Amino acid sequence: MKKLFLLPLLALALLVPGCASFSTNTFRAEQTAVNLAHGAYVGWTNYLAEFPVSAERSNAVKVARLKFAATAGTVEALRASYETNNQVRPTLEATLLTLADQSSNIVWLVTFFKEGAPAKSYVLVTNVYRMERK
Amino acid sequence: MTAEQLAALKLQIELAARAAGPIVGLLGPQATAGLIIGQAVAKLIPELVDTVQKLLAGEEPTEAEKADFQAKLAVLGNPDLP
Numbered sequence: 001m002k003k004l005f006l007l008p009l010l011a012l013a014l015l016v017p018g019c020a021s022f023s024t025n026t027f028r029a030e031q032t033a034v035n036l037a038h039g040a041y042v043g044w045t046n047y048l049a050e051f052p053v054s055a056e057r058s059n060a061v062k063v064a065r066l067k068f069a070a071t072a073g074t075v076e077a078l079r080a081s082y083e084t085n086n087q088v089r090p091t092l093e094a095t096l097l098t099l100a101d102q103s104s105n106i107v108w109l110v111t112f113f114k115e116g117a118p119a120k121s122y123v124l125v126t127n128v129y130r131m132e133r134k
Numbered sequence: 135m136t137a138e139q140l141a142a143l144k145l146q147i148e149l150a151a152r153a154a155g156p157i158v159g160l161l162g163p164q165a166t167a168g169l170i171i172g173q174a175v176a177k178l179i180p181e182l183v184d185t186v187q188k189l190l191a192g193e194e195p196t197e198a199e200k201a202d203f204q205a206k207l208a209v210l211g212n213p214d215l216p
Contacts, residue, residue: 021192028189031203035181038206048216058216069211 022089026079029096030072033103037068040110047114057113064109068102075099 044061047053078092188195195203209215 024192024194025189027195027203028185028193031195031199032182032185032189034203034206034210035185037210039182041210045216062216065210066213069207072207073211 023079023082026075026082026092026096030075030079030099033068033099034072037065037103037106040107041065043114044110047110053113061106061109061113064102064106068099068106071095071099071102 041061048058075092075095078088078095081088082092
């Protein structure tokens with residue numbers, strides 16, 4: 001469900017028309033994902049400074065954050081490879097989708113832990129998107 | 135992109151903004167942390183909008199943007215942080 005929520009980022013990277021290169025579009029999609037995750041993480045650290053959080057929840061965000069960073073590193077490495085070898089493009093696209101998924105995961109986790117439950121509108125739009133994809 | 139995809143992206147940005155700073159109201163105006171969070175949100179939204187606009191325009195990243203990207207990635211990948 002969460003993966004579908006960030007698919008527009010990947011769609012932007014892959015389908016943006018014009019003269020921009022695939023590598024540039026990929027970087028912009030990465031940059032957006034990193035900005036989203038970083039913004040959520042800054043909010044999380046500020047929240048940690050003011051409110052007690054269970055070790056389980058703290059660890060869940062940390063694991064999600066580290067996985068995201070590892071995937072972002074992989075995307076960067078693949079993007080560098082793509083400059084000289086375009087055969088890595090399918091792998092790069094798949095990894096970029098995973099990155100978008102993990103960015104969404106951090107945002108969702110932080111919002112969930114701070115607010116208790118995802119907003120109704122979030123569920124609604126995700127369901128609409130899921131139906132559209134079927 | 136379809137209207138639904140754009141709506142999903144807009145909602146994702148809104149959700150990130152909420153994740154970045156929904157406790158301002160809980161803390162009250164006297165809390166210093168609230169100001170910090172407010173600044174984080176005020177920075178996040180224009181940054182995201184700017185990034186998406188550059189993505190749509192296919193604009194090449196500048197060295198400053200690459201450095202900012204690497205700095206944020208270093209924070210997110212630091213195992214010593216909570």
